[in-house]
Amino acid sequence: MGVGREGISRRSFLRVAGAAAGTAALSGVARAAEETAADPSADKRPLKLGIIGTGWQGKVLMKNALKVPGIEFVAICDIVSTRMDQAQQVLTDGGREKAKTYADYHELLKDKNIQAVVIATPLHMHAPIAIDAFKAGFDVFCEKCMARTIDECKAMLTAKGDHMLQIGHHLRYHPIYHIAKARFIDSGLLGDRINNIHCAWNRNGAWRKAPEEGVQVPFGQWGFANPDELWNWRLYKKFSGGLMTELASHQLDVMNWYLGDQPPVAISGVGRIDNKDGRTIFDNVHLIYEYPSDVQMTYESITTNAFNPYGWEAYEMIQGNKGTLILTHLGNPLGTTSRMGYMFLEPGQSQALWMMTAPKVKFDTGNLRKEYTQAVVVGKPAAEGQIAGFKLSDLVDAEGKPTKETYELEFYDFKRAVLDRKEPFCNGEVGLKSAIPALLGYEAMEKQARLVVPEGITSLK
Numbered sequence: 001m002g003v004g005r006e007g008i009s010r011r012s013f014l015r016v017a018g019a020a021a022g023t024a025a026l027s028g029v030a031r032a033a034e035e036t037a038a039d040p041s042a043d044k045r046p047l048k049l050g051i052i053g054t055g056w057q058g059k060v061l062m063k064n065a066l067k068v069p070g071i072e073f074v075a076i077c078d079i080v081s082t083r084m085d086q087a088q089q090v091l092t093d094g095g096r097e098k099a100k101t102y103a104d105y106h107e108l109l110k111d112k113n114i115q116a117v118v119i120a121t122p123l124h125m126h127a128p129i130a131i132d133a134f135k136a137g138f139d140v141f142c143e144k145c146m147a148r149t150i151d152e153c154k155a156m157l158t159a160k161g162d163h164m165l166q167i168g169h170h171l172r173y174h175p176i177y178h179i180a181k182a183r184f185i186d187s188g189l190l191g192d193r194i195n196n197i198h199c200a201w202n203r204n205g206a207w208r209k210a211p212e213e214g215v216q217v218p219f220g221q222w223g224f225a226n227p228d229e230l231w232n233w234r235l236y237k238k239f240s241g242g243l244m245t246e247l248a249s250h251q252l253d254v255m256n257w258y259l260g261d262q263p264p265v266a267i268s269g270v271g272r273i274d275n276k277d278g279r280t281i282f283d284n285v286h287l288i289y290e291y292p293s294d295v296q297m298t299y300e301s302i303t304t305n306a307f308n309p310y311g312w313e314a315y316e317m318i319q320g321n322k323g324t325l326i327l328t329h330l331g332n333p334l335g336t337t338s339r340m341g342y343m344f345l346e347p348g349q350s351q352a353l354w355m356m357t358a359p360k361v362k363f364d365t366g367n368l369r370k371e372y373t374q375a376v377v378v379g380k381p382a383a384e385g386q387i388a389g390f391k392l393s394d395l396v397d398a399e400g401k402p403t404k405e406t407y408e409l410e411f412y413d414f415k416r417a418v419l420d421r422k423e424p425f426c427n428g429e430v431g432l433k434s435a436i437p438a439l440l441g442y443e444a445m446e447k448q449a450r451l452v453v454p455e456g457i458t459s460l461k
């Protein structure tokens, strides 16, 4: 597969973006056309969930899912009993009944009270548990990254049959990413040509968790050789893709979405281990992704320096010939989490439309040239798009601050998927396409070569 020579015109960028994943990965704006006007928070129908894996993210998901009217957790499973105690605490703190507990997920899957299953285990268990859940007749919400290998992602899609599968790429449910796409890219404000993207997620810390004292775990049964492998599964290649599947996967997913959910055509990269503490996974990664139509994306993630001139830890920078869009979902240098996106106009461009688009702020750019010291903020949208049945304009306040958590919106979407048989916005096909750049990116760094992505890589055959 060759890379086009023309660069990507806005029209072809949009055509590519608009063709997004034929089945269900419609853009937020396209999706709006098919939505009803009903208020999703008025839907009180019950949905009884079982959750497998109640560590950090499992509890985050529970807290947010419980904000959705009708959602209850009736069964919880973890191989560590204290994790289940903590999950019970989430339920009682939320004024709910305690759930039935299971130390083995196979037993949870026999529970007749459950309508659907949530998976928030380490990555290597996503596919085996999801496939067993489908066989047991359940719809599945599975955390990102979809699975440890591309073959496992495909096995999940094959096993799923008519069941629903939603993958937890939560930035697909972040209003700022919907607003930014519609307002700055689809509108043409960023320019006629978008050739360059740079994303980063930098931290300063070993990413290592201290083991919980005195906890008994049946290690052998679940593939962990010792307690450290359980607590720090992210640092070991047999369980995880490290920074690529844990952090990069979020940003690669959004850029995939913006680029029409097409896989890159080639990937090169350099990976290294900076924390020499026995981990087997790169904790310093630099990659170049070549997407169709001459879009290059560079990506970096390191664990020894968290400096980021645009925001807290993570940012994505999309450069068109008329301007630059910077998105920072974790916060920004102005000290407010409400402003998560900026657009800087290239010198010499007409400011008329740009000025009307959203609030303009003084941006303390220090030594940057004068033209760049004012930026347009991704603020409240007029009436563009919907997420999980909510109007986008209702999901941000006047300051542009999101009014609902992404994780909450994910569960509004999952509820519709289960009860109304409506494909979730971030479904299994999206999950596979977003896993490809994360997993093949790691492979490219290991091979130390330019890895040409095979044509038809998304095919299940």
Ligand SMILES: NC(=O)c1ccc[n+]([C@@H]2O[C@H](COP(=O)([O-])OP(=O)(O)OC[C@H]3O[C@@H](n4cnc5c(N)ncnc54)[C@H](O)[C@@H]3O)[C@@H](O)[C@H]2O)c1
Pocket (backbone or CB within 6 Å): 052, 053, 054, 055, 056, 057, 058, 077, 078, 079, 080, 083, 105, 120, 121, 122, 123, 125, 143, 144, 145, 168, 169, 170, 222, 230, 231, 245, 246
């Ligand atoms: N969407 C997001 O923003 C986000 C953020 C953090 C983590 N995650 C994802 O959530 C998942 C879990 O990450 P985490 O940070 O919660 O990790 P964690 O280590 O805190 O929690 C994982 C839990 O799974 C349990 N577990 C392990 N094997 C099990 C098995 N066979 N059966 C049942 N339970 C098992 C562990 O005991 C632990 O409690 C990962 O896929 C991760 O990528 C997503």
